[in-house]
Amino acid sequence: MSAKTELSKREFVSLMLGLPAAAFLPHIAGAQSADTLNIAFMADLQSWDPTAVTFPVGQSIFKCVYDSPLHWSSDQKLQPRQIASRKWLDDANTRLEINLRDDIFFHDGSKLTTEDVKYSWLTRKKDKRLAIAGMLQDLMDVEIKSPTQAVLVYSKPSPSADFYLGFLGVYILPKAYHEKVGDEGFLAKPIGAGPYRLVDYQRGSRIVLEAFDKYWGGAPAIKSVTFQVLPESSTRVAAIESGRVDVAVQLPFREAVRLEKNPQLNVSMFPQAEIYMMQIPSYVDIYQNKDVRTALHMAIDKAALAKAFFNNLAKPLQVLATPGSSGDVPGYSFPFDRKKATETLAKAGYSKAKPLQMTLATTNGTFPNDYEIAQAIAQMWRQIGADVKIEEITIAKYMELNHAAKLPGIMLYSWANATGDPENYSGRILNPALRFSAWKEPANGERIAKLFAMKLGDERLAGYRALNKDASDNSWSIPLLQPVANMVTKKTVSIPTYSQGYVLPAEAKRTT
Structure with missing residues (x-):
């Protein structure tokens, strides 16, 4: 096993030990009727105003209430x-x-x-x-x-x-309703034109929806839907394994694999229209040093992450685009080389004797294996001379900090892109004019503005591929993996999977 392509056995064991045990499972009604659906979900909404936030995880709920x-x-x-x-x-x-x-x-x-x-x-x-x-x-x-x-x-x-x-x-x-009740009134009692209307909301606990009989697509077969907000992934595992929910999403990969053996459950695993990446804040001084960024990028064994956490089903990324998509750069690769990474970090003045002090922020349980991947990367960085503090934050806190340009350090994040187009990868990740961006390079703003205005076609895509290659060469952001999503359901439930991670109860059916 090459040191340049795999984690050592000691490294792997150290990363896999000490993972969180199943947390206390709140009460969820066990008995289910044919027209109800209980979903173990990983996050609550930041806001009931769907135009106020860009929150990929919440799109399943927004599409239920507002449609699109x-x-x-x-x-x-x-x-x-x-x-x-x-x-x-x-x-x-x-x-x-x-x-x-x-x-x-x-x-x-x-x-x-x-x-x-x-x-x-x-x-x-x-x-x-x-x-x-x-x-x-x-x-x-x-x-x-x-x-x-x-x-x-x-x-x-x-x-x-x-x-x-x-x-x-x-x-x-709805213009008339929103103007009548105002922002606060709308957030307290939101209405949309989706297949479900909101009937009960307990912040941080549950969202209860009821089928809307005047929906243009016809009233859904599933009449009552409850999204149980269970941020701790082990709690979602316990909920579906005990039969107390019908659907559970984004479980730790190892648990989804284990549940494939359960005869009462169906397990779906599929590539996501997302990329795991490291957002690097240009406003944190140490990351202005290209040698620091290059060393951190070069020290990450992406193939080992794919093997350890996704059984090689996740695909390592070389650029800010999924493999085979229109923004991918065939034949290009960024090297993994721990020895050279150590030397490059030393050029910047850091070593094990004088470590680079840094913060790695991550969610925990929002995306498959997010916290564990952060732990693995932190260990890789420690090996080249970094003293890494892992800071666990919620999606809501990440959004607040990123939009205000106040991230304390590098952020492990899963960037969703329903379109697959490179404009919604590097075009937004690196656009300093947008609040989504952490790396705010003015020259990139001019470059991306030109790409935004170009007609759809080969010239535009060539421009994005060049941007993607430059982004990796300069490590303005660090692409990691195209992750594998999962959905676990009872055998009696049929619900389509989406590469975007949508869970759409209006398309669900109960089977006998």
Whole structure:
């Protein structure tokens, strides 16, 4: 076993010991009727305003309550949803005509129209605190032609604009209701136009939904859905193994493998439309040193991580794109070389005798094996001369710190990209104009702005591939793995899997 491609047995054993035991399992009703569904979920919502946050984990719940204008399929094809059709009206890609379905109702019985679109996407985006202000930053006007037809007018060429109509933060809220009750009233009693309406919410505990009988797609077969908020992954394991929930998502990989032997359960494991990466904050002084960044990147044995935590099903990444996607760079690789990493860190003035003092932030149980992967990487960095403090933070805290440019150090994060397009990988991860970015290099802003304005085609993709290669060469961010997601269900439950990690109860069925 080569030291350059695998962890030693001692390293592997040390990483796998001491993992958290199953936590106390809160009370969850055990008996299930044919039209109910209990889901062990990994996080609560940050906000009930779906236009306020870019929170990939919460999209399953947002899609239940609000639906979405367009919908990305598991194979990353953009499909009609609330928007029945769309087309560009000009060659410059500044005027996009959209046509809504004419049978969409909000949960209060009012009809969804283009007035609601204009309010949600244009009026409300004036509040720069809302995520939609960033997602639709170039949207200049919404010209209403009829209750179901409007033209989205962009301030500059925006050939990929429709990508975002099925992505994070871009939802349609009820204008009349929101104006009547205000922000606080809406957060206290949110309504949307999705297949389910909210009937009970206990923060940090559970979200109870009821099927909406006027949903344009027909009332779902599953009439009552409860998302049990169980951040501790071992608690989700215990919940599904005991039969007290019907569905559990994002379990530790080793536990999902073990549960494959349970005759009462179905286990699905599938590649995610996400990348595990290390976000490096340019505003933390030590990371301005390229030798420091290069050494940390070079010290990570990505193949060993894939083997130890995903049984080689996860794919090591060389750039900020999933293997085989349009932003991937065939033939390119960033080397793993522990000896050279030690020498490079020494050039920056750090060694085991004078270690680099650093913080590695990570979630715990939000993404498969997140905390354990952070532990493994910290150990790899200690071997080259770093003194690593692991800081466990929640997704909500990460969002707060990252958006305010206050991350204390490097952050292990799983970046979701329903579209698969490189604009939503490096185009946003490295764009200093956006709050999602941790590495805020001004030159990248100019470069990415040009890519954003380019027509879809080979030249644009070549530009993103060049950006991706430069990003890895300079270690502005460190790509790690394309992770493998999992969903475990009772044998009596059938629910589709999505590479985006969506759990959509409206598409679920109970079988006998």
